[in-house]
Amino acid sequence: MIEALQVMPGIGPVSATRIAYYLLDRKRTEGLLMTKAVDEALSNISLCPICRNYTDVENEPCQLCSNARRKEKHSICVVETPSDVMAIEASASYQGNYFVLHGHLSPLDGIGPHELGLEYLKDRLSQERIEEVIIATSHTVEGDVTASYIASMVKKFDIRVSRIATGVPLGGELGSVDGNTLALSLNYRRDM
Ligand SMILES: [Zn+2]
Structure with a gap:
């Protein structure tokens, strides 16, 4: 024990x-x-095969991915952790779909694009009708590097890509931000 x-x-x-x-x-x-x-x-x-958020094995894809109204928004919000999805959902400021990285790029720790499941995101960009990818990784060095990497990947598909803006403190993680601030940072996202 x-x-x-x-x-x-x-x-x-x-x-x-x-x-x-x-x-x-x-x-x-x-x-x-x-x-x-x-x-x-x-x-x-287990992991939802579409967004890689946690879901019940009996509920695959997850509730958010199965929701037809969310799909109609044609947008994917990329976050680092499942708790970021919960924080954004609690702020009620976003109605589209998600993609969960379960971390950020960190070559020294052996975490590259494959470990973040980016090939699955790529599949979605080529197979679904996506009009915008919103990158909501934290404003840390690793979060910014991850955002730039994903942005250049998304641009190859000729899809609008934006990054959440003000409100999320530098060096801060989404989970520590209140709902109103998070809503503002989503509204004032900037194109990358
Ligand atoms: Zn899902």
Whole structure:
């Protein structure tokens, strides 16, 4: 159990030992509920084949991709993480479709275009009728590099490509931005 707990980020042997004893001493019922929840999530949640957001294996493609009204917007918003989709959805400022990168380009960590699934995005650009790609990666160095890479890829398809603008703080991630600010940054996106 101590070894298994160390799979969590930031949990080393000392913390893992403390958690293990804590569960054994005081939280057996809760611990069992937690392992059941983890088991269910890991067994039943996969990536949507279209947007690569998390979805139930029984609901592929995901709810957002299956929504015909969203498809009519002919736009794809590219984000780094599934929680960015949730943040944008909560701001109710965007009605189109998404593509989730699950990270950003980071050659030193071995994360290139393939790891971000960009070939799937390319397939969508050539197969779907897309009129705009909005790049909503964070305003960090890696987020900007990723945005430029995707922008040049999208331009080859003669599709409008824009980048979310003001409001999202430099060095900031979308999840930490309130809904109104996020809505503004989408409205004031600029062409790339
Ligand atoms: Zn989807």
